[in-house]
Amino acid sequence: MKRVLLASAAISFFAAMGLAQSSEVGQRKENQQDRIAQGVKSGELTAGETANLEKKESAVSQEVKTDRALNGGKLTGAEKKQVNRQQNRLSGQIATDKRNAATQHDGNNEVDSRRENQQDRIASGIASGKLNAAQASKLENGESAINQEVHTDRTLNGGKLTAAERKQVNRQQNVASQKIYRAKNK
Secondary structure (H helix, E strand, O other): OHHHHHHHHHHHHHHHHHHOOHHHHHHHHHHHHHHHHHHHHHOOOOHHHHHHHHHHHHHHHHHHHHHHHHOOOOOOHHHHHHHHHHHHHHHHHHHHHHHOOOOOOOOOOHHHHHHHHHHHHHHHHHHHOOOOHHHHHHHHHHHHHHHHHHHHHHHHOOOOOOHHHHHHHHHHHHHHHHHHHHHHOO
């Protein structure tokens, strides 16, 4: 077990050293987006966790874009180190969120099946690159709000949704579905 941990630490160290180069900043971002998409698809990441991760990823991407614009399309050595540290922190946060006890629970009724389908659509958009971090964050915030409302309604009604609540959630999911479609097809 120690050998596996040491080997993975060594790999992480050498990967971090190599990823400081600006040409690999984009590849690392892509890898992290793939990890987030996999976490969404598997249910390891909740909508709220995903929104938070995507917000952070978007901020790093915007910083890189700004730094490059100010430096003729390149990152300075100090900027590369800073971006690498930020990506390391984000990578750790992805791992922590995927391993924590919070999971996306999708039941077997229509509301929960639809929620799972929409999470899969967001995950595929992230994985394919059709959704950037900012778009995914916004969509996940909307999903998180719907999920919280469903949880609250079920808590107040002994674990079930009333017909009126199901109708309301369905309307909200229709709106969310349209937003996912528009974001993926811009």
